[in-house]
Amino acid sequence: MKLVHSEPLATVAPVFAGEAAAAAPRPAVPAHRIRSDEEAIDVAEKLAVRFAEEAGERDRERRLPIEELDLFSQSGLWGITVPKAYGGAQVSQATLAKVFAILAAADASIAQIPQNHFEIVDVIRSTGSEAQKRELFGAILSGLRLGNAFSEFHGKNVETFETRIVKTSAGYSVSGRKFYSTGALFAHLVPIVALDEDNHVVVAIADRESKGLTVVNDWSAFGQRTTASGTVTLDNVHIPTERVLPAHIVYEQQSAVGPQSQLIHAAIDAGIGRGAIALAIDFVRTKARPWIDSGREHAHEDPYTIAAIGDLKIRLHAAEALLERAGRQLDATIAETTEETIALAKIAVAEAKVLSTDIAILAANKLFELAGTRSTLGRHNLDRIWRDARTHTLHDPVRWKYHAIGQFYLNGVKPPLHSWI
Known part of the structure; x- marks a missing residue:
């Protein structure tokens, strides 16, 4: 598909910090309808190029990606998990994770915005009546975006609700x-x-x-x-x-909705790591200077830098492999949902989340270590990569992932019922 609107969408006034925001206008034309896993990945790769262009400027100015989100939802990607029976592509969870990782490598903020949209698609699929599925899936496929009013700030924990x-x-x-x-x-x-x-x-x-x-x-x-x-x-x-x-059918009982949501978080972190490594490679090859003791003409010839990039790539590929493994386990769990398969999905996703968190933070740190002091200059705004990595990886603490994984393998204890593991 071409990454243009067949008709312009209505413009939205800029929203500044602390202001109440007007509702986004509904699309003037239906969204593109994606038909396959392959098409979903292809569209994501094309969008990623566009989103990367001004990612640094948007971050620096806290400029909300209104135009980019219109392009994103009109591309059809927001409807790719809608079941085929209702007109969607019903892509695999492994494909969904790849789509999010591709987009997060370009702009992690844009990638995070639809995360809860996809969680609600799963809730509709699992708990909605036929009438609700027809209406809501139809709205999503037409280009409507679902938001998120879930968490509360003052509760004892994430499951405490006053609403x-x-x-x-x-x-x-x-x-x-x-x-x-x-x-x-x-x-x-x-x-x-x-x-x-x-x-x-x-x-x-x-x-x-x-x-x-x-x-x-x-x-x-x-x-x-x-x-x-x-x-x-x-x-x-x-x-x-x-x-x-x-x-409550899925949130108060064992279900695949929790690990499905967690998989997207892991994919975003893997994407941040991938993007950080790509930026490090580009900076080292085009802007960095070799260290004086290396005796090399170019920074990319420094043997320690070469080894460090090799280490980062190995860790990234390990995280991506676990991410795909988790996605395949989720697909199997959705096809046959039992307490046992839900536990397998939760553990597989937790393992992926551990490595994706590690590579996001490590790669964001190594970006500056390998690129050198000039990489910290304000005009590059590369600190946004570390800031995004540190902020997003705070979702669902990894220290508890290790515990759940160890309990499962060592003591045969299934993961907790809630959706944050």
């Missing part, structure tokens, strides 16, 4: 306050995690322009700066009955 959904004469009403709301500012539909009157977790999908739903651009982290992962406030937001999903 409530109550029955009304016209459907449901949701009130609460969310943070880490990656994707909500750019979304057309905002899935909200809330507790019902029986304290069960549900996902209520609100129209982005709903009265009482406010998205504030107050994300101030030093990394992943253009994800707009800030605040969503919900003040008696109306939710139609047909937009409420019984998510």
Whole structure:
């Protein structure tokens, strides 16, 4: 496919830090429909070239990637996991991980924005009625983007929710306050995690322009700066009955939704590592000077630099191999979902997450060590790679991955029920 819109999408006013954001306009034309795994990877590779062009400038200015996201969702990539029965490509989880890694190597912020969109696609597939699947999958394939109003800032832990959904004469009403709301500012539909009157977790999908739903651009982290992962406030937001999903089916019981979400995080980290290594190689070959004791004319002839690049590539390829292995295990788990196959998927993804975290942080550090002091100059803005790596790898601490993996292999203990392993 060509990476252009057949008709221009409506423009969006810039959103500055701390401001409430207007809803994104809905696409004027339907999104492209991707048909195969191969096409998904091809489209991702073409988009990655485009996204890399101004990634540094967007980070420096905290300029939100509005135009890029329109191109991204219109490309059809946001619909690639929709089941074939509903018109989607239903790509493998291994392919999905490759797509995210390709995009994260170009711009990790853009790659992270749809992560929760894909989690909700899985929730719809696993818990939605036929009517809900037809409506929501159709909306996604047309180019609508799902956001995220899941996490809360002040709870005891990530599973503590204060947001409530109550029955009304016209459907449901949701009130609460969310943070880490990656994707909500750019979304057309905002899935909200809330507790019902029986304290069960549900996902209520609100129209982005709903009265009482406010998205504030107050994300101030030093990394992943253009994800707009800030605040969503919900003040008696109306939710139609047909937009409420019984998510407790997958969140309060063993399911593949958790490891599917974790796989994308691991893929983003692997992509950051891949991008950092590519930037290191380019800088060493084109800008860096050889160290005086090397006796070489060019930095890329330094034997220690050569060995370091070799080490990074080995570690990257190991992370990518575990990522693909995890994706294949997830595909098998989705095809035959049992407690045993879910445990295998969680452990496989945890193993991939350990190595992808390691390579993201190591490669981001080595980028500067091998490229030298001039790589720290502001005009290069290479510190964004380390900042992105350090920020994104804080998702779901790896120290607990080691524990879960050891418990599984040593003591036969299955991973925890929750979605963060």
